[in-house]
Amino acid sequence: MSKKFKIPSATIGRLSMYSRYLKDADNKGIVTVSSRNIAEATGVTPAQVRKDLAYFGEFGTRGVGYNSRELYNYIMKILGLDRSWPVAVIGAGNLGRALCHYKGFAERGFNICCVFDNDPNKIGEKFADVEVFPMSALEEKVKVHNIKLGIIAVPASSAQEAADNMIKARINGIINFAPINVIVNENILLRRVDLAAQLEYLTYSLEDN
Amino acid sequence: MSKKFKIPSATIGRLSMYSRYLKDADNKGIVTVSSRNIAEATGVTPAQVRKDLAYFGEFGTRGVGYNSRELYNYIMKILGLDRSWPVAVIGAGNLGRALCHYKGFAERGFNICCVFDNDPNKIGEKFADVEVFPMSALEEKVKVHNIKLGIIAVPASSAQEAADNMIKARINGIINFAPINVIVNENILLRRVDLAAQLEYLTYSLEDN
DNA sequence: CAATGTGAAGCCCTTCACAGCG
DNA sequence: CGCTGTGAAGGGCTTCACATTG
Numbered sequence: 001m002s003k004k005f006k007i008p009s010a011t012i013g014r015l016s017m018y019s020r021y022l023k024d025a026d027n028k029g030i031v032t033v034s035s036r037n038i039a040e041a042t043g044v045t046p047a048q049v050r051k052d053l054a055y056f057g058e059f060g061t062r063g064v065g066y067n068s069r070e071l072y073n074y075i076m077k078i079l080g081l082d083r084s085w086p087v088a089v090i091g092a093g094n095l096g097r098a099l100c101h102y103k104g105f106a107e108r109g110f111n112i113c114c115v116f117d118n119d120p121n122k123i124g125e126k127f128a129d130v131e132v133f134p135m136s137a138l139e140e141k142v143k144v145h146n147i148k149l150g151i152i153a154v155p156a157s158s159a160q161e162a163a164d165n166m167i168k169a170r171i172n173g174i175i176n177f178a179p180i181n182v183i184v185n186e187n188i189l190l191r192r193v194d195l196a197a198q199l200e201y202l203t204y205s206l207e208d209n
Numbered sequence: 210m211s212k213k214f215k216i217p218s219a220t221i222g223r224l225s226m227y228s229r230y231l232k233d234a235d236n237k238g239i240v241t242v243s244s245r246n247i248a249e250a251t252g253v254t255p256a257q258v259r260k261d262l263a264y265f266g267e268f269g270t271r272g273v274g275y276n277s278r279e280l281y282n283y284i285m286k287i288l289g290l291d292r293s294w295p296v297a298v299i300g301a302g303n304l305g306r307a308l309c310h311y312k313g314f315a316e317r318g319f320n321i322c323c324v325f326d327n328d329p330n331k332i333g334e335k336f337a338d339v340e341v342f343p344m345s346a347l348e349e350k351v352k353v354h355n356i357k358l359g360i361i362a363v364p365a366s367s368a369q370e371a372a373d374n375m376i377k378a379r380i381n382g383i384i385n386f387a388p389i390n391v392i393v394n395e396n397i398l399l400r401r402v403d404l405a406a407q408l409e410y411l412t413y414s415l416e417d418n
Numbered sequence: 419c420a421a422t423g424t425g426a427a428g429c430c431c432t433t434c435a436c437a438g439c440g
Numbered sequence: 441c442g443c444t445g446t447g448a449a450g451g452g453c454t455t456c457a458c459a460t461t462g
Contacts, residue, residue: 008453012413016406020365020388034421043390046421047455054423062422062461079409080416087408098307099404103364104388108405149411155312156229173411179229179313181252189411193402195308196317197225199296200288202358202382202398204221207289217431243443255443256433263445271439271444420462427456434449440442 011052015075017042018049022072034065084109086145088171090162091153092117092125092132095177099151100127110149114141135165142169149173156180163190220261224284226251227258231281243274293318295354297380299371300362301326301334301341304386308360309336319358323350344374351378358382365389372399 021041025033035046035053042049053059053071056078060066076082087105089096092115099105100112115132117123125132133141141147150171152162159178166174173189176182179197184190230250234242244255244262251258262268262280265287269275285291296314298305301324308314309321324341326332334341342350350356359380361371368387375383382398385391388406393399 006452009410010453012410013403013406015413016403016409017388017390036421041390043392045455047457048453050422051424051454058423060422063420064462065421078413078416080412081409085408085412094307094310098303101303102404104405105408108409110405110408148415149408173408173415175407175411179226181226181250183252189414191407191410193404193407194222194225195311195402196313196319197222198384198400198402199294199314199319199358199382200225200290200317201218201221201400202384203289203294204224204287205398206357206382207287215430219431245443254433256435257431259443259445260432267445269444272442273440274443421460422462423460424458425456426458427454429454430452432449432451434447436446436448438443438445440444 007055011055012079014042014044014048014052015079017044018052019072019075019079019081022068022075026068026072030068032065033068033071035060037065081109084111085149086111086113086147088113088138088142088147088150088166089115089130089153090117090135090138090150090166091115091158092119092122092127093153096151096153097127099153100130112151113145113147116141138165139169142166142171147171150175152176152178152182154178216264220264221288223251223253223257223261224288226253227261228281228284228288228290231277231284235277235281239277241274242277242280244269246274290318293320294358295320295322295356297322297347297351297356297359297375298324298339298362299326299344299347299359299375300324300367301328301331301336302362305360305362306336308362309339321360322354322356325350347374348378351380356380359384361385361387361391363387 035049038049039046059071087110116135118135122132150166154162156178159180163182176192244258247258248255268280296319325344327344331341359375363371365387368389372391385401
């Protein structure tokens, strides 16, 4: 049952891209797509597409391809996106605000339902219908909304504390936007998104070439 | 001279983490650090740290370790961060605004110097000293500020156009925040940052485990 | 016959283990 | 003696090539 027979994490990222293309194709009335179609739209190879899908089952018809809508539904199910997920954001700064307004989350079923901050001046503010609460309210809100996912949008100096608080409140999947290595127990899922490091990859490549 | 004797892109991301730790260590007066110190602070293995550094030279002293400040300077040089980089943002929505306010860029030498948007209502607005210009001004601003880096912060439907415009203006390193595969000529550096996909990796892992 | 599904090959990155050196 | 630097081993992901099947 458990999915722990080793699926590359890169595969999961690609499934996300495939699903967007499939939704688009379905919306355009394209009933059947081939691995080549998917590959060209998402910038990977056809073999990669088939391999990725094969981890989860046989979704296609040989000689034909895949049914856009069906494959879309399968992938969304695989990704756990056949339902909506409430999300907590820690940090009511500019990044926290932008995340609350970001439409790309709602499109995929992520519902940022509260923001938390220690700054008394920010408590009660609203970012696109999302209210800012004091950190002390985290545990209760997590329970009430059954929140499993959290986003760290505080400076590096407070990131570990933010993570600790989320874990204490029983959040078990965390995205960390702070440029620091946050340490968590191994049963907690943690992903780091380092915005500056993305630009640094570009400057590294542009330098002296 | 060219760095094209294959350095893993993951190495570049780790160098970024190492450099932050080294700066911190240096600020705390720690003169010498070992690969183990760096590894523990950044969540990798000591062997990985040494291997990463070995791609670029011999920076340490056997039996001792690395000089924090020197290694920091070496890495910043490798990453091209021994100078400041002007950056253009396309899209004056919430994401564009947040990126302009994000302090993590300035800390690493990235200076967002203008934002571009087609919405007449937004032209002339200011996001933390960064002025919003019409898209038509892109080419001139790129020339004046010698901008090499751009960030796509528009919806998926306009992302390809934004990329094309940047390339026409001679920007050659692009970060794409839109959840779509933008196609560019192979001499253009492109990195995709998919915020929703990060959360999706978590939901995938939380599902059914 | 066309496109999927898949073992095998290939490649790239990480880890290991130890030689090298201050 | 301790920690770096590194060839070799290992592991995991991608690509290949073709058997399979509707």
